[in-house]
Amino acid sequence: MAEQGKKKVVRVESTAPAGDGGGTAVAESTAPTWTPTPEAKKQAMTFRLIAGGLWLLAIAGEVFTIFWVLRQVPVNMVLLIILIVVIGALAIGGSLLWKRANRLDPASKEDKVRFFVQNQLGAIIAVIAFLPLIILIFTNKDLDGKQKALAGIIAIVIGGGALALGIDYAPPSVEQYTEESNVIVQLTGEDIVYWTKSGSVFHVCSEVPDVNKESKDGQIYEGTVAAAHAAGKDRLVSYWQREAVNYCGYTQEQVDAVEAGSAPADEESVEAPEETPAAE
Structure with missing residues (x-):
């Protein structure tokens, strides 16, 4: 580990072998499509199986209730x-895990139906789990007005919360990840980015202020996209x-070249600023 100011840079190794779908796109004449690492794909599958189990229990609870x-x-x-x-907790828990899985192994926008269903499945499950239940509560002849109002309002509030948390407002895609990988490789010449444990995004270099803010573990993580x-x-x-x-030593011309979709012509000019290498 190499010290970066008061923080340490920790290298996160990719589990996939180079050139074998290692979860990133590399700079070639025709940019390849991003693919997840085998480890990420396996973890995504685990999250999806658990989410599916939670949703199945939520639907079973709904059926039992009805x-x-x-x-x-x-x-x-x-x-x-x-x-x-309980139905609400199961539905929400499944949705949160499903979203995590989608960030590890996103869908492609090329298949619009699959892209929508995969990213909004949590919201769909919430509707299935609560809409019939809410309707049957308000139409139940064995509940008086106060009971219908109490149970109905609780179901609407919890169901609405499950629906809101099930919606993915910024769904990830293979295309997004491919673009990010190509930006980094074209700008820096290598597939290396930086992030912190508590942050939600990653950065171009380890000198940026966002990754150098004080954190509990005092570390900056370095690895592929x-x-x-x-x-x-x-x-x-x-x-x-x-x-x-402003922080990574690149020129506006280099940034403009990347945004235009072509790597800068001068190979020496695209090298990242010299840094103390992180220990393996």
């Missing part, structure tokens, strides 16, 4: 409310151009 609890005379209100809360996404970082920082010019 076909047993709401058919009791009188309806057990305590049990009904507990089940509504794929490793950054595998670590839970959503995207390349939106103002990477300003970071590259």
